[in-house]
Amino acid sequence: MHDFFLSDEDRAFRAEVRDFMARELGPRVDAIEKDQDFSVQLAVARALGEAGYLKVMFRDLYKGNLGKPGLTHAVIVSEEAAYLNYAFETTIATALSCAYPIHAHARPALRERYLTPILEGRAVGSICMTEPNVGSDSAGMETRIRFDEKTREWVIDGFKRYISNASKADVYIVWGITDPDVAPQKGMTAILVPAGTPGLSFPRTYEFMGRRGSVVGEVTLENVRVPEENLLGEVNAGFRIMLGAFNFERVILGGSGLGVARSAFDLARDHAQTRESFGQKLGQKQLIWDMIAQMSWRIDAAELLTHRAAKMYDAGIDGKELMREASQTKLVATETAVFCSDRAVQILGGDGVTRQYGRVEQLYRDARALPIVGGTSEMCKYLIAAREMPAIRPNL
Template sequence: MRDFFLTHEDRAFREEVRAFMSRELAPKMDLIERDQDFNTQLTVARALGQAGYLKLMFPDLYRGALPKPGLIHAVIVSEEAAFLNYAFETTIATALSCAYPIHRFARAALRERYLLPILEGRSLGSICMTEPNVGSDSASMKTRIRFDEVSGEWVISGLKRYISNASKADVYIVWGVTDPEVPPQKGLTAILIPADADGMSFPRLYDFMGRRGSIVGEVAMDEVRVPEENLLGELNGGFKIMLSAFNFERVILGGSGLGVARSAFEIASQHAQERVSFGQKLGQKQLIWDMIAQMSCKIDASELLTHRAAKMYDSGIGGKDLMREASQAKLVASETAVFCADRTVQILGGDGVTRQYGRAEQLYRDARTLPIVGGTSEMCKYLIAAREMPSIRLNL
């Protein structure tokens, strides 16, 4: 039984979201993938915001029919969006990853100014962690943040790369070092920077093999100045914010991977039941049913792990107590997406690598991003093992 962890109410919500995506996103998939039309994404994002689907993580702001909205419902939205177009899902998931720390850690005036426009689909947000020499190793961050006592402003300098929504977002959350004399986990700070701040620039946009239509690039800060109130949380408290943001992002990415995997599986299983080869349906051949069975098992495992992590979060579990489960969800779902996309291309043969015969080749390109973004598969395995062996200090 799929959707094992979902209530009847959750399942009804999924059908509602699926109908919304079929109406608003499905007709625009070619414009996003083929034409890389970002304005089309903004149009669908606005519709999502107007429908209230971007407020699911924020019960104090949500005004929809669900009595207890939460991360499980945001995961459902992510899954259904990624099922149709992972590029679009990346755009809105990044915006939500920015909205989450604003809602939780920003001062009231800052929340009022920046949060609602994102959640209503009127603006975009972005998060800036990765640097030219810093991926999973956030402790080696080179971006510097200092406080100017004379002007009462934070001053930020550094370069971030592989930033989703770069140059398109209206607000950026940037992590940097405020105290280089202490261990990195105790000297990081998170700052909110509006896109139009002096000293902000976007030197380069990347051309990825997958997620065509999403915008990913560099964000450079040259002595950018923002008011004191733009501090998120506490001075040198950025690592705590980063940890909570990663948990949120990894569970959402579980939904992303699940959506991509389901989309590939649907194509493969349908083809196996229709295509005749050597006088038999493909699905009657042992090598094919083996692939279908493996995909089915991996998708169920991904769903169970992702929904469990989301339900745990919604029950109040977070921080290090959710790190293992969030990492498991992200690891298994992202690897499952790659496996299902690869096997689908194999089952379809020549049709699988040809754009004229469907979306299999697109899913193959899209899926490969998932084991890298939001913490690599290797980093997820480290975090899982670290929780399972607390008496051993693992060596990265």
């Protein structure tokens, strides 16, 4: 790993975070994966917050040693967490995905009430976009939001699914349609909903093949009422907020993919250099070093794309100007995680599919979600093509 785009300060920060994760997260990964103990995740998140690592992308709030903190450093935190346990990384990445629009679009009093606890690790957040008929395409969103003039409240009715931290979060950002007579992109609004609000419920939690220990489930909103000031940004401007959140999430997912891919690669490389087969080290065989070489260059490519996108964001580039680079990051890094975990299983053979012999099978299960969450690989390709061919609109 050459981290070409990183400065010496960035590299020192990585070493610091790596030591922190080894100390705070490393001893707890079994409790997360095997026991699925969410309280353990909350304890590590609290430690992250107390160390100041959850504030690195908010320059006005960060008080640490970095001269220019930013998304680059949030990506490093994500990568080092995912290297040890992707389920935990999902929890904190979701919390930061919630913190991002609160920081950018909430009224000052709302920011103080809900953003500060998340960044200090005392609370977790959640973002509610996906619905039964809404995934990458937001045009079918059925959740409705209206304003009650008499009570000066926002009233929300809808159903969301595949929501990370559902039932565990302290605050939820909910997207819904406020003007059904225009295109969804022009009639969508984002509202902040605190946990415990009447009408907010969680019908069920999903069981996934991987990311064990993370909590993902359904969210029902029935006549949910929140104060007027819980509006994020402006009415009918929720789609723009969503686009910004997507860029941030996809770059962070670059860090997630890198962490999982690196973890799988290290295990495969170590095995190839120590395991003997037919009188030779496994890594001396052409078919094996072909796999190692392919894993290596894919990780480097993913790393370059991820750090480039993060550095662009930190330089003030966002919105449509970052959409292509953020999508490339998400596409390549997450597909690399799947490739590396699959090849690691193959190199380890029977040990690769057996829980008793390490965590390669866990990485294989964990990685498979990465090309789906936060925008599928297919959607990322569409967004890349759309920016490359501005004269036409590629057909979905």
